[in-house]
Amino acid sequence: MDRDDWSGVTDPAERRKRQNRQRQRLAPPGERKRTAAFAKLTSSPTLPLMFPLSPDHCLLTMVQYNVQRASLFNMAVLSLLEHLPLECGGTLNLPSLNIDPPSCVPPELLPTALQMATPHDYWIDIFPCPAMRDNxxxxYKQFDAHDLQRDLAKSLYEGFVDGEQRGCMVWGEPWTVNGWEVSRGFVRKWGFLLKGCSDLVASTNRWRxxxxxxxxVIEV
Structure with missing residues (x-):
């Protein structure tokens, strides 16, 4: 009797087992290898996820989503969303963000004298730290703006990389500096942008x- 013959077998589990063996035997060699590899992978013991998570755990998607949402919120407050490329609006699914900005611009987002007098990229305006915006x-001509933007948002688009290690985190209201934190990696790479930003440094250390x-320890 064929051990894979499932006709007349009434037990559902045994029927599935025999049907699977029969399918694997009849499958092309390449498909059999992939099936075996998948079976080995799925049968491996799963390591338990321990809480609380360590500070450097790869919760990058949520961290970077918060940064992106905070940036979009401040752009909405400042009426800057029209500057977003169309493909970005589709990728970020703007309608699902439920952005409801306040009726007036919060004090920390009001433009500085330098902002009003100097043409600059719109994304600079979204940081709720006037001194950092001025820096x-x-x-601007002394650093790579695209490199900075990648560090601030790269993991949302490129997977679990190390963007959070050189970026910012937003834990509170996006329009106030007290809701923002800079990472140690950001300080190492972009610390020169923090000169005069004592309020952002104080907020960072409160969250830490x-x-x-x-x-x-940041010299400002």
Missing amino acids: LIRL ESRGEHPL
Whole structure:
């Protein structure tokens, strides 16, 4: 009797087992290898996910989503969403973000004298730290703006990379500097943009302290 003959077998589990064996035997060699590899992968023991997660855990999607949502929120407050390329609006699914900006521009997003006097890229305006906005404008030709943007948002588009390690995090209201935090990697790479940003440094260290982490020493 064919051990894979499932006719007359009433037990559902045994029928599926015999049907699978028969399909594997009749499948092309390449397909059999892929099936075996998948079976080995799915039968491997799953490691338990332990909580609380360590601070450097790859929760990059959520962290970077928060940064993106905060940026879009501030763009909405400043009426800058029209500057977004059409493909970005589709990728980020803007209608699902439920952005309902306040009726007036919050004080920390009001333009500085330098902003009003100097032509600059629109994305600079979204940071709720006036001193940092001025630094970005003043030092614009001394750094790679695309590199900075990649560090701030790369993991949302490129998978679990190390964008969070050189970017920002947003834990509170996006229009106030007290909701923002810069990472240690951001300080190492982009620390020159933090000159005069004592409020952003103070906010960063408050969030770090809330997680039991040591404060960052940043010369401002």
